[in-house]
Amino acid sequence: MALIDSTRRKPTEPEPLYRPARHNLEAEQALLGAILVNNEAFYRVSDFLAPEHFLEPLHQKIFELAGSLIRAGKIATPITLKTFLPADLDIAGLTVSQYLARLAAEATTVINAQDYGRTIYDLSTRRALIVIGEDMVNVAFDAPVDFAPRAQIEDAERRLYELAETGRYDGGFQRFTSALKTAVDMAANAYERDGKLSGIATGLSDLDRMMGGLQKSDLVILAGRPGMGKTALATNIAYNIARAWRGETQADGRVATANGGIIGFFSLEMSAEQLATRIISEQTEIPSYRIRRGEIDTRDFERIVDVSREMETLPLYIDETGGLNIAQLAARARRLKRQRGLDMLVIDYLQLLAGSASRASQGRVQEITEITTNLKALAKELNVPVLALSQLSRQVESRDDKRPQLSDLRESGSIEQDADVVMFVYREEYYLKNREPRVGTEEYFKWQAEMEAVHGKAEVIIGKQRHGPTGTVGLQFKDDVTRFSNLADESRMPAPY
Numbered sequence: 001m002a003l004i005d006s007t008r009r010k011p012t013e014p015e016p017l018y019r020p021a022r023h024n025l026e027a028e029q030a031l032l033g034a035i036l037v038n039n040e041a042f043y044r045v046s047d048f049l050a051p052e053h054f055l056e057p058l059h060q061k062i063f064e065l066a067g068s069l070i071r072a073g074k075i076a077t078p079i080t081l082k083t084f085l086p087a088d089l090d091i092a093g094l095t096v097s098q099y100l101a102r103l104a105a106e107a108t109t110v111i112n113a114q115d116y117g118r119t120i121y122d123l124s125t126r127r128a129l130i131v132i133g134e135d136m137v138n139v140a141f142d143a144p145v146d147f148a149p150r151a152q153i154e155d156a157e158r159r160l161y162e163l164a165e166t167g168r169y170d171g172g173f174q175r176f177t178s179a180l181k182t183a184v185d186m187a188a189n190a191y192e193r194d195g196k197l198s199g200i201a202t203g204l205s206d207l208d209r210m211m212g213g214l215q216k217s218d219l220v221i222l223a224g225r226p227g228m229g230k231t232a233l234a235t236n237i238a239y240n241i242a243r244a245w246r247g248e249t250q251a252d253g254r255v256a257t258a259n260g261g262i263i264g265f266f267s268l269e270m271s272a273e274q275l276a277t278r279i280i281s282e283q284t285e286i287p288s289y290r291i292r293r294g295e296i297d298t299r300d301f302e303r304i305v306d307v308s309r310e311m312e313t314l315p316l317y318i319d320e321t322g323g324l325n326i327a328q329l330a331a332r333a334r335r336l337k338r339q340r341g342l343d344m345l346v347i348d349y350l351q352l353l354a355g356s357a358s359r360a361s362q363g364r365v366q367e368i369t370e371i372t373t374n375l376k377a378l379a380k381e382l383n384v385p386v387l388a389l390s391q392l393s394r395q396v397e398s399r400d401d402k403r404p405q406l407s408d409l410r411e412s413g414s415i416e417q418d419a420d421v422v423m424f425v426y427r428e429e430y431y432l433k434n435r436e437p438r439v440g441t442e443e444y445f446k447w448q449a450e451m452e453a454v455h456g457k458a459e460v461i462i463g464k465q466r467h468g469p470t471g472t473v474g475l476q477f478k479d480d481v482t483r484f485s486n487l488a489d490e491s492r493m494p495a496p497y
Contacts, residue, residue: 022126023055024119031116032059033107035066036078036100042070045117053124058091062100078104128163132156154327158381161334200261200344200385203240205486206473207460211421214241214344214385215467219376221350221415223390223404224425225397229458230389231270231348232482233425235279237387238263238346242316245343261343261384262315264336266329268352272320276311282483283307315341325354326374337382345382347375349389350415369414376418390415392424402431406463422464427477428454458484 034041051064065084066076074080078100091099136156143152199213214220214237224230244260267275281288284303290296291304317336324332329347336342347353355367372388379386392408404424409415416422432451437443458477462470474487 022123022130024123025056025059027116027119027123028054028056028059029103030107031113031120032062032066033103033105034113034116035063036076036081036104037107039066039070039076041113042067042076044113049117049121053121055123055127058089058099061085062103125163132159132163150327154331157331157334161338162381200241201244202237203244204237204473204475204484206475210462210471210473211465211468214387215420216383216385217380218385218420218466219372219379219418220385220387220421220423221390221409221419222387222423222425223392223409223415225392225402225404227430228425228427229477229482229484230425232278232282232477233460233484234346234348234387234389235265235275236282236484238265238316238344239279239283239314241344242314243310245315255341257341257343262341263317263344263346264333264342265316265318265346265348266324266332267318267320267348268322268324269348270320272318275318275320278482279311280304280307281481283311285478285481285483287480288482322352323354325356326371327356329353330374330378333378333382337384342382342384344384345379345386347386347388349391350375351391372414372418376420402426403459403461404463416464419464420466421462424461424463426459426461427457428459429457429479457487 031041031045046067049063051060051067054060054063062081062085065081069076069080078097082097082100085096087096089096094102136152139147139152140149143149197208197213199211199215199218201208201213202211222230222234241261242263245257245262246259247255248258249255265275270278277288277291280286281291284300284307286296286300286303290300296304317340319332333342333345350368350371353371355370375386375388390409392404396402396404396408403426406416406422409422429451432447432454435447437447456476456478458475460473460475462468462473464470476485476487477483478485
């Protein structure tokens with residue numbers, strides 16, 4: 001019989017009932033002392049450290065007060081801080097003044113401030129992980145019969161995503177000053193973006209002027225009848241944004257987007273290869289049918305190679321999985337943002353998504369309602385614009401004026417209700433082409449004149465916009481390569497001879 005290792009716990013020895021939360025009060029004290037001695041230390045950690053990352057409530061208060069004073073252009077020292085803390089507070093036998101003086105006296109140097117800040121941040125993250133883990137265990141043990149394990153997995157993944165993004169839980173009430181700071185930062189960042197926009201530039205200048213770019217947390221619906229070019233417009237916008245992407249390294253080592261954006265593209269209808277061929281066709285202006293048939297010469301092939309090399313470097317990620325439900329799509333989007341970053345999500349298209357089994361049993365209208373509600377929640381959670389394509393009902397075809405309206409949105413009024421922006425793609429040329437009269441007749445010459453007036457032109461009709469005007473934007477459309485671009489201003493065109 002083997003001897004029992006004396007270092008191991010004896011079988012009769014009870015398991016410890018309590019394990020203290022991971023913390024390092026010395027690191028908190030050293031960092032706060034460094035800030036009180038040299039306020040520059042605060043800027044070394046303010047990009048990633050917040051008051052709630054400190055374990056000790058008094059340290060949370062000191063860090064918050066110091067930050068408020070420094071941002072206001074004042075000096076944070078033991079003398080200026082003590083007036084904002086209770087004078088009768090007892091801290092292990094020390095008064096507030098004595099404790100602040102002790103922090104400053106035993107401060108670390110400003111050079112080490114970032115290292116101490118990251119230690120505090122990491123320990124806070126570990127404490128949050130412990131809470132999530134304990135909740136998972138407790139819920140799994142005590143879950144009611146009607147609570148599916150899949151729902152718990154999705155909830156845990158959402159909470160882990162939030163933790164990976166921020167290191168803390170956002171939620172509850174916030175001071176209005178926080179919202180004001182965010183609004184001012186948005187305005188300041190607009191000066192640094194292409195076109196001086198508050199949102200992400202689509203690369204289509206007239207559309208950007210109307211919308212101010214694609215705004216974070218917005219659900220944008222792009223709708224149209226088949227053949228109008230919904231997917232083409234979405235891929236044009238996605239490519240323009242990915243090509244303009246530029247990142248900047250932050251104080252905590254993360255790379256943040258300074259311009260353009262990282263794109264996640266859910267192609268539920270087309271394969272990744274078909275989507276890539278379409279983008280190559282758009283950018284090389286070689287019709288995709290010629291690329292598929294191999295009807296290209298040496299010069300064409302060189303253009304395809306050049307565009308392909310450029311596309312390899314673009315932050316454009318495609319998921320071609322068909323039959324996704326809204327929960328699976330949300331999980332994959334969170335994972336993409338956590339692993340590679342994400343600035344915009346494209347879904348082609350809305351009606352190919354599935355809802356939960358319970359909503360599906362209630363009918364397609366309820367299922368679409370669940371999908372649009374969750375897409376809007378996902379846009380807010382990830383803080384990115386979500387561009388979702390949508391089909392229109394056939395009632396458009398029965399009208400003389402076939403320009404789409406909000407009432408044409410298919411299957412549910414929730415699409416209009418949940419969306420921040422609703423855009424329609426419309427091309428008069430598509431309908432005129434199908435009504436060609438007999439050659440040589442008076443109707444034919446009239447039709448020919450109408451065709452010339454609308455040839456190569458498309459309209460993007462903004463039917464709803466929560467933070468801007470509605471109206472129509474004219475675009476150029478090359479049918480053979482399915483490419484949208486800015487429409488030349490006729491007032492600036494040279495006069496004809």
